[in-house]
Amino acid sequence: MPSVIIEKDRCKGCELCINACPEHVLAMSEEINAKGYFFPMAAHPENCTGCRYCLLVCPDVAIQVENKGKVTKRPDALTEKGFSYCPGCTHGVIHRLVAEVLDELGVRERTVGIAPVGCSVLAYEFFACDMQEASHGRAMAVATGIKRGRPDLVVFTYQGDGDLASIGMAETIHSANRGEKITVIFVNNAIYGMTGGQMAPTTLPGQVASTCPTGRDVNLAGYPIRVVELLKELKTPAYLARVTVDDPKHVLAAKKAIRQAFKYQLEGTCFSLIEVLSTCPIGWGMQPHEACGWLEENMVPYYPLGEVKVPEPAVVKAGS
Amino acid sequence: MNNEIVMAGFGGQGVLLIGKLMAYAGMKAGHEVTWMPSYGPEMRGGTCNCTVVLSDQPIGSPISKRPHALIVLNLPSLDKFEDSVRPGGIIVVNTSLINRLPRRTDVTVVPVAANEIAVELGNAKAANMVALGAYLGASGLVDRDNVNEVLAEAFASRPKVVATNQQALQRGYEIGQAQCVAVAAR
Amino acid sequence: MAKKLMKGCEAIGEAAIHAGCRLFFGYPITPQNEIPEYMSARLPQVGGVFVQAESEVAASNMLYGASGAGCRVFTSSSSPGISLMMEGVSYMAGAELPVVIVNIMRGGPGLGGILPSQSDYFQATKGGGHGDYRLLVLAPSTVQEAADLVIDAFDLADTYRNPVMILGDGLIGQIMEPVEFKKEIKPEDLPEKPWATTGCAGRARNIINSLYLDPEELEAHNWAIYAKYQEMAKEVRHEAFNTEGGCDVLIVAYGTVARITKTAIEMAREKGLKIGLFRPITLYPYPTEALVKAAEGAKAVLVSELSTGQMVEDVRAAIAGRKEVAFHGRVGGMVMGPDDLVEQAEKLVAVPA
Structure with a gap:
């Protein structure tokens, strides 16, 4: 019989797993864990079908599932260190997906990741590969330096919306335009989380943030930037997709896209960027499961999901 | 021996090139050399000059306020640099484009119709070489053969250009040498 | 190898290749465009990579990445571009990354002009970006010395795991002189950098970082890099010229002004005035002890720079009131002639009427 294994001291009590479980297997305990959270x-347990939905949505990699004698395990490409993200923040899910892809492609030991400035500034503590910490906005410039100097390495950046789409927009456009053979994981949560909930270049019209207390006024701040659509217009071949991680099915689709992005890098095909719509329950002022719902209702209509650009198989002729 | 030579003209007249050739030839002859261009926003069509220093000692300042010689291919350059030349120095004047001779009486003046001669030789662009030749003839500073050799290297891929430039250099050389002899005889 | 007549900028580029560097990231700016142009043609011939970055900000961060991945890498720019690079420079100093940065200075502040200047001395020698750090700064005065110092700069950068700056000016970049490349280092012969992010196969993972949120750790890190700067003191280099047996006036100058001083020395000799030259080659660390010694035998000390007075502060600190230190500067792209220096020197030793 399938079963859920909970590493309770990793849990931050966000309850996303409880919401995700279609069979109502899980409930919150009345005990608290070492961090002081209910878990x-x-x-x-008799209702568990081994569907892994709980594992897929857990932002702290606190859940493993046993099914038919096989037990899922924490990816090798993650260190043992617990994530520093707020409870229910989906950064942790995205970290796990990237780590799983590095493991499955067998490239962890030749990968260099680049952490940005923003909530994921400490990403270098979580990925179990060589890492560099970039200055704000410059992750893709750093990645360019590494990849051009050592094309044999697998290079990825992990960046938020302020880092990638505001201060680092020039680096973003030009790295994409040069067709750097790197993989960019772009986490869009429509707000500046680490600095305390200020407006991001991707904050939605009317969305309240600490520097737009009456909601984003598009007459003053313009419309939120759709990064993948913007980059799509570049002639240089690229793999661009937008995914989200607000529910188990979307998590599976996100992993597929991330995996494809790394494969394009390994084949030397093109620049790849995956925009991942992510939640910020604290910055948005919501419970984690409400944040997932808000994302689905508000962000997905403005930021449509799917592959936005795939590299053309045809060779572009010089001068065309 | 320490010689500071300023070459000046319109951008595109090839003053930087003749400076480089002189410096290169000087280096081949075993001298210490520097070549320093004026550089500015006027890449083409503006005024342009360079300073070459040839010396037996390591060269200090690569720029000169009091050059030993001046090669001018246009009037604004003569106006600008005439007074700077040291007494006893040489001024090569391109009379094709300059409608006056230097006012200075304490220098050797070498007038040369560089553009006309170049056109006669079938390479209108070689006026700079005529002027360079005139200076070399008048000064005897750098061996003409050294310059010819350097020319051949610089235009190795275009033998026809080498030939007309060498002829231009030769014609200028003869004029410079004759002028020098005339001055000596005076 | 035979001598070649090369522009300072081109010689700097070729020297980097001779130092085993195969990577250049930069952005065009006058008066150093010949460096990126040269590298864009030469690097592909030797299996290297040239990238024209979208900005100097990006270029300096490309350096960060490449150096962090263990590669020899360099860039060049001129004053306004160097200001933009200061972000990356501070991070590289913090993350202890060896890179070589060439600044062919032009007049400022702001957009300034494009003619030679030495007005970035403070920026180069006192840090330049944010935080407590120093660059090792080398100031060539001839094309040959520029080439030699560039090659040394890569080794010094690796030794101290710190950015090294070659501080030249528009004149040293544009001048042509004979140059000879005395050594050639093959990239494959360079020692491994065990700290670099080259993939963690067979070892613990490496992290390149300048973030220390724990103040005790950050303080320790600051003192550790400070100790490194103290250690760098042994790299001081200088040239003392015509100072044997003392002199009437000791001119302290670097780079272009130092070579103009050499011409002034000859001119003054004819007038019976003995000018000595003290030329710092390392601007950080500053050759303080040697300067004090050279100044002992001088009746007067004159600092001359293409600035309104920057290095003069270091000279005054070194002389520490033992002698009056006079200053003569030209700025904005104007360059003093040797006769100006002789005149200034004469004033200093003139007996008051």
Whole structure:
């Protein structure tokens, strides 16, 4: 019989797993863990089908699933260190997906990741590969330096919306335009999380942030920037996709896109960027499951999901 | 031996090139050399000059306020640099484009119709070489053969250009040498 | 190898290749465009890579990445561009990354002009970007010396794991002189950098970082890099010229002004005035002890710079009131002639009427 294994001391009590479980296997315990959070337990273990939805949405890699004698495990490409993200923040899910892809492609030991400035500034503590910490906005410039100097390495950046689409927009456009053979994981949560909830270049019209207390006024701040659509217009071949991680199915689709992005890098095909719509429950002032709902209702209509650009198989002729 | 030579003209007249050739030839002859261009926003069509220093000692300042010689291919350059030349120095004047001779009486003046001669030789662009030749003839500073050799290297891929430039250099050389002899005889 | 007649900028580029550097990231700016132009043609011939970055900000961060991945890498720019690079420079100093940065100075502040200047001395020698750090700064005065110092700069950068700056001016960049490349280092012969992010196969993972949120750790890190700067003191280099047996006036000058001083020395000799030259080659660390010694035998000390007076502060600190230190500067792209220096020197030793 399948079963859920909960590493309770990794849990931050966000309850996303409880919401995700279609069979109502999980319920919050009445105990608290070492961090002081209530954590889930299998209240109805007999109902578990081994679907792994709980694992897929857990932002702290606190859940593993046993099914038919096989147990899922923490990816090798993650260190043992617990994430420093707020409870229910989906950064952790995205970290896990990137790590799983590095493991599955067998490239962890020749990968260099680049951490940005923003909530994921400490990403170098979480990925179990060589890492560089970039200055704000410059992750893709740093990646360019590494990849051009050492094309044999697998290079990825992990950047938020302020880093990638505001201060680092020039680096973003030009790295994409040069067709740097790097993989960019762009986490768009429509707000500046680390500095305390200020307006991002991707904050939605009317969305309240600490520097637009009455909501984003598009007459003053312009419309939120759709990064992948913007980059799509460049003639240089690229793989551009937008995904989200607000529910288990979207998490699976996100992983597929991330995997494809790294494969294009390994084949030397093109620049790849995956925009991941992510939640910021604290910055948005919502419970984690509400944040997922808000993302679905508000962000997805403005930021449509799917592959936005795939590299053309045809060779572009010089001068065309 | 320490010689500071200023070459000046319109951008595109090839003053930087003749400066480089002189410096290169000087280096081949075993001298210490520097070549320093004026550089500015006027890449083409503006005024342009360079300073070459040839010396037996390591060269200090590569720029000169009091050059030993001046090669001018246009009037604004003569106006600008005439007074700077040291007494006893040489001024090569391109009379094709300059409608006056230097007012200075304490220098050797070498007038040369560089553009006309170049056109006669079938390479209108070689006026700078005529002027360079005139200076070399008048000064005897750098061996003409050294310059010819350097010319051949610089235009190795265009033998026809080498030939007309060498002829231009030769014609200028003869004029310079004759002028020098005339001055000596005076 | 035979001598070649090369522009300072081109010689700098060729020297980097001779130092085993195969990577250049930069952005065009006058008067050093010949460096990126040269590298864009030469690097592909030797299996290297040239990238014209979108900005100097990006270029300096490309350097950060490449150096962090263990590669020899360099860039060049001129004053306004160097200001933009200061972000990356501070991070590289913080993350202890070896790179070589060439600044062919032009007149400022702001957009300024494009003619020679030495007005970035403070920026180069006192840090330049944010935080407590120093660059090792080398100031060539001839094309040959520029080439030699560039090659040394890569080794010094690796030794101290710190950015090294070659501080030249528009004149040293534009001048042509004979140059000879005395050594050639093959990239494959360079020692491994065990700290670099080259993939963690068979070892613990490496992290290139300048973030220390714990103040105790950050303080320790600051003192550790400070100790490194103290250690750099042994790299001081200078040239003392015509100072044996003392002199009437000791001119302290670097780069272009130093070579103009050499011509002034000859002119003054004819007038019976003995000018000595003290030329710092390392501007950081500053050759303080040697300067004090050279100044002992001088009746007067004159500092001359293409600035309104920057290095003069270091000279005054070194002389520490033992002698009056006079200053003569030209700025904005104007360059003093040797006769100006002789005149200034004469004034200093003139007996008051």
